[in-house]
Amino acid sequence: MPRLPGPLGLPRMLRHFAATGAGLPADDEVEFDAPDPRVREACEAVRQGRFEPAERLLARTRESGSWALRGEAAAELAGTLLESPGRLEDWWARRPADPDVALVRAEAAVDRAWAVRTGARASEVSAEQFAGFRALLEDAVPVLEEAVALNQGDPTPWVVVLAHDTGSRASREVFEDHLASALALDPHNWAAHTRAVQYLAAKWYGSHEEMFAFAERAAAASPAGHRLRGLPVVALSELALDARLDGDAATKYGPLARERVDRAIDGARALSAARPAGDRHLAAVRNHLAWTMIRDGRPAADTLDVFRAIGRHATAYPWAYLGGAAAFLEFRTGVRAKVAAETPFFGGAVRPPAPGAAETDAGGARRELALVPATVRQVTEAVALTGVTYRMAPLARTGITLVEPAPSQEAAGGRWRSGLRRSLLGEGDLVRLARSFTAGEPWPVLVVSRVADRYGLSLVRARTLVTSHFWDGPDGIPSHDEADAVAAALVAAFPKGDRKRVTAALRAPGRDRGPLDAVLAALRLPALPETYGEGYEILADLPEARLVARRGLGSALRSSLSEDPADPKSELPPLGL
Template sequence: MFSPRSLITYPRMLRHASTLSVGLPPDEAVVLDAPDAPLRAALTAAAGGDHEPARELLAATRLGMQWERRNTYVSALAEFALHNPGWLDAWLSAAPEDPDAVLVKADLCIHQAWEIRSSARAEHVSEDRFRGFFTLLEDAVPVIGAAVELNPTDPVPWRVALTHARGSQAPREVFDGYWQEATARSSHHFGCHASALQYLCEKWFGSHEEMFAFAEQAADQALPGSLLHALPLLAAVEYAVVASAVEDGPLDPARIDAAVERALDLVAHYEAGDEEIAAVRNHLALMLARAGRWADALEQFRAIGVHATAFPWAYLGDAREQFLDFRTGVRIQVAMNTPLFGRPPQPVALPAQAGAPTWESEHCSLAVVSATLDTVAEATSANSTPLRLATGANGWHTLVEVALDPDPARRGSLMTRDRLVSAAGIFTTRERWTALVLHRSGDRRGFTLVHNGDRLAEHQWDPAAPVPDLEATTATAEAVARAYGIDDVRPLIALLRGNDDAPRRQADLVAALRMPPLPETFGTRAEALTGLPGARIVARRKAAAHWKKADASGAAAPDAAYTRRRPVRWWALRLLMFPFFTALAVWGWQADDVLFVKPLIATVAAFAVGTELVGGWRQRPRG
């Protein structure tokens, strides 16, 4: 339904939304629960069957008494072993009394039980699933007991025990005993507190009041900067989002507001992009958005960067999709609430960390288009995104990348989708050829197949992720095979099914599709085509002028703008057609006995020819 307010907010959105996307990573760079570098190395090795890095990683956390980090690593390794258990079985076979291996096995038992039960509400879980769930939890008891005995000073086995108590519906005295054991080993362990909080919530064995009282008491007793200050925020999400409590529910709304403010004070102790606080920021962004505090929520999304977490977004549906949708919605709301000629909130620059590249340097994309450079340049001339084009080594493919603006503050876009994917969706429209957009994010590789404006297929090789599902992989391979006229889909399936050596698999896919080899600079810098022979920029006049200004000021400027010399007959034909259609349109609109369809067609034709003339004039060779 039309609202008069939209006459104000819509122009604001168009003006400010692109600016507000600066500082937000593209959608393709966001990965749920992305592990840190040490854990990622261990997961990558485990995917290849090598448990040694995982053993060394957990041993270091145990000897260093890094209990919070140990809890994170154990949980991630157990979840990874859920669908790829070979490395853990080999580890336990080689060292059955290894305290770290047994601890991962204990947590794996819990994950296996919940995999059977699912995360659905109890009324939606079948009796067979419940029977399997309780059987696996019963089988986990001796494994958890062994983990406790082998790790006598470690609170993490007791976090596993607390989770087991919740699932097995253990009575309160059992839970209290586990809780005392956990706090005796680490009185401020966040993982144990978070597990206990779930036991005490209303949907399990407590109440909203008991849950909040527990969270607030723990936060009041915590040191400044402790993650325990986030417990009231977790309780607020459980109350307002999971339990869907109404505003006039049993709890004072001021307690929700206080939990959010306490969390804001907590995250202020951490730098933007810090992985340790990412889960708290994700919960905080959701609650700020629900409260209509759009600017504060956008600041948290910028600080989150690529570190989206499964929760709390999984409470609302597909976690990654919900995260991206909320992020876009918050940005649009900030834009619509910023005065048309006002200045929107600016992103806070991330601190420079030596040896730790940001997503801006890690994520890059390059499209391989099955058409010549002139053909692609013609199709991209109307694109709002400045693009750099270069001819592939085989002479009949074109390489395309986004030409970054010399001013980082001008690199925003209306949508946070990868700008090259968005551009490919435009320049492939009504064309017969396809664009394969290749991605690189850290040690991950992937691609998006775009044809006629549609995304036909997407895939990612992640060395730290389980092997992709065969059915989904087959569907992707078949879509690629149809697009490139390949009869035998089996080699493509083999390439997509593995995650080891992602760069090689991506390069092998390019070769299998009979495309030119990728430039050696792809993945080493944001703009891989800069400096290649014949590389050209296709950009609108305003953007091109901005690059010229940067070049004149001595800044590093991109390659020369794309030029194309049209033949004389091309100019002659259009110079004759333009006045003809213009005159026909003027006469048609003034005549009384002519239907409006004819002058409308003449007007559209005159506009189309005029657009071609303007484009040809802009792309003419200079000098």
């Protein structure tokens, strides 16, 4: 991870850190290996026992030759079906000799074996795990043969065979024959090439030099702009994970000359710069590129541009080798801190995102609202010192005030103290901000969120996140006890609520807004505005909404001390415009 700044860099980091978040999604908006929406929809239908969407999708990919989407769909559907033992064989019994189901069966057979082995290093895998792994791989052979036979002209089952070859210690001759079969049908198949990079890695059956040379040849033979042009950086990422290679530039890449390393990184950077930010198709290249640039000591500002291009499309690898999802977020934060610390305190500015980057200003990345059982005046006094501009709207005859951050109403740039506050309090995350403005207050705050396509809620009280819940669809239904524990905390904060109804709503399988609305109704809380979840800063359209602008410490204290509680006008929040 990039080194955090020393004492001299700390003031610069505090001043500029917020600016480094431009163009980056919030941490909880990042998704790892997020499937294509069409694949996600098919998987959710399968979880509900409906196979028709999956059958239609797989048939379309086979007929149109959409091999990348076909491979992704087969892999995701296999993983989904492995969660429900017996369902895949029921599907096969209903559609025997179907090429699409045969492909999913082959993927599941190999995935089942690798799940037993796990992704740990060989030295960390037990003898029992290895025995189970090899037995399941042997069982998978006839399933693979059937999938290949039923899918003539399709490279996708051959890609699954390559994964089997790596686990079964297939000879070089056998592996190369299978690779040739895949590439004869699709010469620039990304999945087949990445399987080969793994097989040729030093940790499996090749060497750093052999793996990297293969990637270089594949990149050179691919069309301009094709993602295979970034394959050398995937191989370099694998090499950079070798702890034995370290030291100065002459030794840390083992057999690779410096110019080959530079060519791999610079080629991937050029490929990334030519494609839109957030492009799922290039996500794997960009994630490996970010790691290799960090490992190579490239300028933090350049690496930050790559994280902006990644957007919310993080990939499992290479981060799984480094600690998983937390590693991606920690490295990204480390790069941001380094950029901020290297930016001059006076007269310096963080380089803005490139045109086309999905810019997300502080507080605008999530669709969030807070429901507060307090008056607008009470909430105004509580939020006055948080250093963030808020918009509030009282709900008539309910005793509830709706609150949202209003970053669009803050002056561009601002004083460095604004950056300091955002660095310490969080960049507009309403849950974090609620932890600040509930200090010493008797009332709770219920934050309702939409992050990407997931709805959720979080209960904050007395600076503490008491509980939270997100609806993850049919595959993420909590147990009754887990849901009841969340319901108990919610009803303790809102005593008029019906605990049984809240528990039932928390266990609803949907990912739309319905279960969230049901929880609010069960808690006897008012319904959200109809436009909630569809846009940002939705309170701006309400005539009764008031803006509470960010204020400095002195002005906030003076305002608070000068207001007369007996004056009915003091119930209105001071406007900051």
